């Protein structure tokens with residue numbers, strides 16, 4: 001079935017309307033939302049006012065939302081009035097007055113389901129296809145910005161996340177004119193309205209827990225950046241004028257990773273202290289963006305706009321900053337449209353297209369990572385847009401983050417093809433909710449498996465251990481000082497009980513487990529520890545506050561570290577079993593065609609099929625080569641088999657020979673041998689190389705592998721092999737050097 005042209009859609013509107021009405025008559029009534037907005041507000045208000053209600057499910061890391069807007073007055077008539085007559089290639093007015101016809105139907109609001117009605121042409125004439133897409137939430141044309149704000153920002157507690165040192169990111173995606181800016185501006189103004197009220201409540205709670213008088217504990221810095229093609233500029237500054245092409249002239253801002261691995265373009269960061277100041281800043285920056293939109297070509301729909309609000313907690317000066325990142329993306333269909341434009345515009349559109357595709361890869365990888373509870377490679381270094389979004393894509397980041405993508409579609413049937421593109425871009429980000437699992441067996445290294453009693457016992461041990469460590473360190477300093485004065489301190493009795501300050505039973509009441517703590521933001525954990533350290537509800541003396549803050553930060557870090565490493569172990573086990581499966585699959589296919597093979601081990605001398613001595617390659621090498629060549633491996637073997645059969649030759653010999661040739665090629669391409677190193681040696685090599693350099697090398701290798709369609713897991717291992725080899729060489733030369741020195 002072919003897609004219908006704009007001409008045929010508009011001239012066939014009566015037919016499509018009747019097909020739509022037949023279709024609608026057969027549909028069940030749309031499903032609405034599972035909660036009312038009043039219920040969302042109620043839960044939120046309670047959470048803010050009630051200290052004990054901090055235990056809540058943080059839900060998914062990536063949420064997908066669809067939105068369609070109402071048709072605007074006379075829009076259909078304006079937008080679709082003159083259409084090209086495809087037969088004659090001339091513009092003709094096909095209808096006197098073009099009335100709106102629905103291209104999107106909301107089938108369910110939560111979980112979201114949109115049905116796009118796509119006009120197409122069958123052998124017997126025009127017809128309609130109905131394509132259904134899933135999301136977490138869907139907003140029909142009657143939903144206003146206030147409700148969108150409540151069901152996204154409020155329901156997911158994004159402001160509290162940011163104020164607790166986490167990262168919230170909202171991405172608006174869709175065709176030009178679909179309503180991205182309308183949504184983002186709506187959200188931005190409401191965020192400006194509420195952020196300081198939420199900050200006041202959270203600030204008061206935190207300050208009270210610390211026994212500090214000043215409740216004004218947050219500092220806010222705002223930046224606004226525009227990315228047009230590869231060029232970034234600061235939207236806080238007005239443009240310096242317009243060039244001959246009618247484009248705004250702006251100072252370019254470089255986007256690079258700094259030495260610490262951060263991507264912080266040099267933008268004007270404006271400090272804001274109230275809703276009014278934030279609102280003013282947003283309005284001015286948006287006005288600067290719109291100034292350019294009134295110029296000859298609306299740059300606003302061709303550029304990405306990124307508003308970032310950074311939040312610093314003055315009482316936790318060393319903690320990571322919270323970030324709220326709001327991104328109004330460039331129109332998604334621009335590349336096709338740009339074909340009629342000059343080279344510069346086409347380059348810019350190609351760049352936008354690339355960045356949107358790369359963004360898709362990153363969001364998809366992130367969603368997958370969250371759903372599978374482990375690490376996957378996220379290629380965020382591939383372009384400037386995803387580099388700017390590093391905080392949400394960097395797997396090393398220790399901050400909790402939540403990403404919300406709002407995919408916008410036009411309501412018109414004439415835009416259905418674009419709508420299908422938009423919905424199929426965003427829909428795959430939706431992940432299944434985590435499967436309800438029975439209680440996992442106890443694992444001392446995985447906090448997610450601990451019961452209430454095990455959690456209490458771990459917390460008691462951790463606090464005690466850390467207080468003892470502090471005591472030990474202080475004793476050492478004091479005893480050294482005493483030794484200088486010729487005195488000797490009484491040795492410490494390590495069995496002597498210590499005051500951990502934090503009452504763990506108070507910190508971990510009822511049926512609370514480590515799972516609850518692991519989901520908690522660090523600031524919330526510290527706040528709870530400070531509360532649990534209070535005796536008779538009296539504020540703690542300053543010296544104790546400092547100790548509790550520092551120890552509880554360490555305990556939270558240790559808990560998070562245990563969760564992360566447990567997740568990595570799960571992930572590695574998944575990867576390993578997948579690798580095995582891939583090998584078994586390859587083997588299965590080979591067995592089907594080659595017949596008589598019985599051994600479970602591939603390509604070894606023991607197998608009856610092989611006359612060649614495969615003993616010269618290890619199983620690991622053979623598996624790696626097959627994984628790398630994937631389907632090519634089978635194709636080559638099948639071709640050898642077919643040829644031998646046709647020519648009446650020895651099939652086993654031909655197949656084995658072909659396999660051997662491939663192994664030789666594989667070796668010649670760089671001796672891709674996966675070596676096994678002891679974990680301690682890898683850890684030593686890592687520490688010696690430097691963690692940042694190590695990770696960069698691995699990441700680069702994986703990106704290169706992604707580009708070359710080579711197994712990225714193999715690339716990772718190969719990169720590690722190279723670095724451990726280097727480390728071995730370095731150590732050997734030091735040894736030799738050391739040995740020659742000592743001679």
Ligand SMILES: Nc1ncnc2c1ncn2[C@@H]1O[C@H](COP(=O)(O)OP(=O)(O)OP(=O)(O)O)[C@@H](O)[C@H]1O
Pocket residue numbers: 068069070072141143174175176177178179180181182183300301302330331408
């Ligand atoms: N939900 C809505 N309700 C009412 N009007 C809307 C809604 N969404 C968008 N509009 C209107 O539709 C028009 C196009 O919306 P908007 O400018 O937000 O689109 P856009 O996707 O940001 O386009 P561009 O990519 O060109 O910037 C505007 O006039 C806007 O006011």
